[in-house]
Amino acid sequence: MVPMSVEEIARAVDGRLVPGSEPAAQVLSAVSDSRQVKPGSLFVAIPGERVDGHDFVPRVGQQGAVAALVNHEVPSTAIAQIVVDDTVSALGRLAKANIERRRELPGDFDIIGLTGSVGKTTTKDLLASLMSTLGPTVAPIGSFNNEIGLPLTALKIDASTRFFVAEMGANHIGEIARLTRIAPPDTAIVLKVGVAHLGEFGSRERIAQAKSEIVTGLLPNGLAVLNGDDDHVTPMASLAPGKVLWFGKEGGHGPEVLATDITADTDDHAQFTLHTPEGDHVQVHLGIPGLHNVMNALAAATVALHYGMTAQRVAQVLAAQRTISPHRMALSTVSRGDARFTLIDDSFNANPDSMKAGLEGLKAFTAKDGSKPYRVALLGAMLELGPDESRLHAEVGRFAAGLGLDAIITVGSTADPHLHDMAEALASGARDVDGVSVDCVESIDRAEELVLDLAANHPDTVVLLKGSHASGLSALAERWSND
Template identity: 40%
Template sequence: MITLTIAEIAQAVSGRFDPAGSPATESDVVSGYVETDSREIVDGGIFVAKPGEATDGHRFVSAAVDRGAALAIVEHTVDTVVPQIIVDDAVTALGALAGEVIRRVKASGDLTVIGITGSNGKTTTKNLLNAILAPDAETVAPKNSFNNTVGAPTTMLRVTPSTRYLISELGASGIGHIARLAALATPDIAIELKVGMAHAGGFGGIEATARAKTELVESLSEDGIAILNRDDHRVAAMASATSARVVWFGEHADADVRASDIAVSARGTTFTVLLADGQSATVNFRVLGEHHVMNALAAIAAATELGVPLDTAVARIESVTRAERWRMEVMGGRDGITIINDAYNASPDSMAAALKTLALITEPEQRTVAVLGAMSELGEYAGDEHDRIGLMAVRLGISQLVVVGPEARRLHISAINEGSWAGESIYFETADEAYDYLHANLRSGDTVLVKSSNSVGLRFLGDRLGELFS
């Protein structure tokens, strides 16, 4: 974080300073990283004691101090010798501090903020854009999928006076969430990837999801750039909601950054990228899955708008070997058994894309095995969407469907009703039962996809299988 006095921090978060038995004064300066997890605190850091669903951050102020915290932002004074700023709401204070830091750095430096949103692909696009930009200039990007009211501000607070690019993932589970995050970061460039069924239960449907995602482009000034997916009609409609200049990406003939000649294999995806000015390049993209081509196009579009030469952007994208931990992560290899661990998250769109990839990359003589768990946060749409995935697995000719967990059982029933019988679809209550079955029944040459929402935990099953066949 930039260097601020305790007084400046207190003013930014509308808080009250309490030395709490320490010799600190309001004129003391703090510049360490800001964390809400006491285990992540390093010497000189700021600990924000955030109340949580399972526990209360105020219980861990002492632990944060032991790890070197120089300041705590709290909702009530804690009996620990560390200077404290008392606020009404710790999460609100975290956001306010992030907004103040971004404002100051933008005013005095050369910071460009790139905001990324979409129902799928945010983390992959963030990683690809970071891979392109970071070799040339100081770039701050989220760890993992830090994109909510806590994670996004925590990332913003990592900027320094010399930061050139801030890549901010902006997630939401309701109307107004992205608008609030965008107000903190004031993006210069907005990337809109896709409007899909992810979190549709919380939003109240896909049209409400589209409305929420539109908030990012609405936050742009007329000097900004909106990078929009031309292939998604809901994203394309966002062009009318912004005064910023629009840059299109996709396979559509009107796209400014366009992909053609897409070829998918077990080694990745090859495609040609074409720019509106006539430049083109062949991309040997090692991240598995045709659906990640759109994420690559979005990253290339942003990078070229920022002045990165096309050949440089392509070379740096080609150096990326996986989207992220637990995202189409290729594991295994022993006895020709490949494990694709894609169980960090799941929505109907990403589930369908992963299944299509499994079918595309497998040779006719090889078996395809899909180990699937529930897709969460779909609300009233959950039943129909699990039905659709069960039907798709059968129609794609997946050799073996392994369904795990009660919330996904309808997927198994739908597959059976569609014509998957005699053990082609099998159901287990737990991941341990599924592991035992797969351990005993996988055979040489099998390609196995493990896919579920994060809350289901099948990513750990994927890890176990990857280790087993490594």
């Protein structure tokens, strides 16, 4: 954070300052989690469904906080309080002020915003690894891409920051527009328009409208980096205030950055030829698994090339990037009793597009000796798909079974009938295809029993975990990671 006094913060957020022990103190960071408070912090009290941040205000001073941003004055508090109508909105105003202060300082500074129905967080991770080789880079941890996560990340920008990689998500029209008002991008990436949050938006066209807000939110003459293979993305070029760069695999829209000769190794790490506008042809071998990550890598490469990185250096960094945010196509080996198997943990979230991509990754997985492993898909419900959710789940189930997998286990819930209905729909679709073992279970405990039994009887087993967070599969991944 670019240091501000408590009084300056109060002005930036249009708040009322209640002086504490050090009303003129300098604020060096901002956090909403009391466990992250350190000397010089501003503590942002956000009311939540289970926990109200205001309950922690009286004690954060003991950890070094110099002020708190609050919706109402909290008694028995020694530190300064800045009272606002809405701490979330005020957090956005403070982040905007921090960005403006950085732009006023010497040295180049660029915001790279990105959005899309799938691939945002992986692309963010790849992009951050690339840009950090060009200068100090701030990027969110995990999927901090909403009205709270983005401002908190933006408040990590300081006088030395060269790049801010800003992931921008949306559940409704207008949300990305609000984020771009906080952090107006110099460069904006649109990855793909899929059917994530279809239930909220109502149609893919409305999803495209929401994603296009990142392009209209660009600074004057800002750069739009667009997926030339997505017919819902290509019309966004007409909205761009400046130059447009295309990336893709098909070449139909004349992409400046193109991937050809795409294959995968035995661990499903993509290999391809990267073509650049300067005529370079460089071999790339991704360090993270998943053929679908070719498009994510292309998007990140397009931006890195634009900012001056050589194609050879891009290839080196992409090959070295082996870890991404948790629960996204993460490979590990699990051993429990007589069972030992390879886990592909992609359980952070799910929608039909990302579910199919994960399943294709499972299909492509090859054992170390080159043989075909015993492939198990452990699938949970996908949320926010609207009135067609049952059909979409059944479609994904049929898709999974059609890949020739060995076993499909869908996980529902005894406590949530809706989650269980969606798991049943997945299983029902899978049972439309002969030759695949299909089970629908009511808990991750029962799912674990089935997986361990299968792995004990098939030495070369690989298991894909994929489902929305509410399905509980990420909890199973955490359980296995602690073995």
